[in-house]
Amino acid sequence: MLISLKEALAYGEENGYGIAAVNTPTFEMLTAAISVAERFDIPMILAHAEVHDPVNSVESIGAAMVALATRSSAKFVVHIDHGENIEFIKRGFEVGFNSAMFDGSRLPYEENVRITKEAVALAKEHGAHIEAELGVMPGREDGKDSSEGVGDRTLYTDPALAADFVEKTGVDALACSFGTVHGLYKAEPKLDYDLIVQLREATGVPIVMHGGSGLSHEEYRECITRGVQKINYYTYADKAALQGSQAFLASNPETYVMAPVTVAAREAVEQDLAQLVTCLYQKA
Ligand SMILES: [Zn+2]
Known part of the structure; x- marks a missing residue:
């Protein structure tokens, strides 16, 4: 069933959980994420990033995300990730998404405020919620090199500016x-x-972690207890899909059809996500 972003994050805060937001650009990733949420009986956020739209469009994989989430026994938010254009967020809402991130983090501050406000107004029309971004996280969901800028404190979010931003925009x-x-x-x-x-206190809203792949379980837990209630996760799950496929092909070199490869990919993603959620949904 669908729940709102606000409900999911409040639930995370009450229980000391980090709610997993998993990008599901392919059907294997999507069905793996749903089966893990059902198996562990946990709320999860299914996300579709604008940068993944060429893989499968929001009208195709997005429609499947909404349909499967709605009929599942587990609770889901269906979320646009890194919408860089209001038009793209609109397409998500029209498909039935109930949450979106507008990413104006690379825009000048006032421009980020202005367009984020537009996104919040659009979300209200659809009964949806908005996440926005302030400060710069190196890299993008397309997996391009992200080593540049690691530990560069000038890119970190300033708490006073974050408070001003949330007050002006009304993001969730x-x-x-x-x-x-x-x-x-x-x-x-x-x-x-x-x-x-400082950011959690200054803004009054849950903090979102992007770039959640590759942190240790201790690092996740430390972040969650301090106010991070949404953890974006993609790279390692998709890497698991590839490795699962490669392992299957190595041990079944005579395979001449694709379907068993996608099953192997799905199973590998399930294993990866099961490990992740065991950490994120630990009782605080
Ligand atoms: Zn991100």
């Missing part, structure tokens, strides 16, 4: 930069835990 959650990067880590992540506490 804020993606902040406190030391994570998108994609694969090439250098050790340096997380600023005190900054998370």
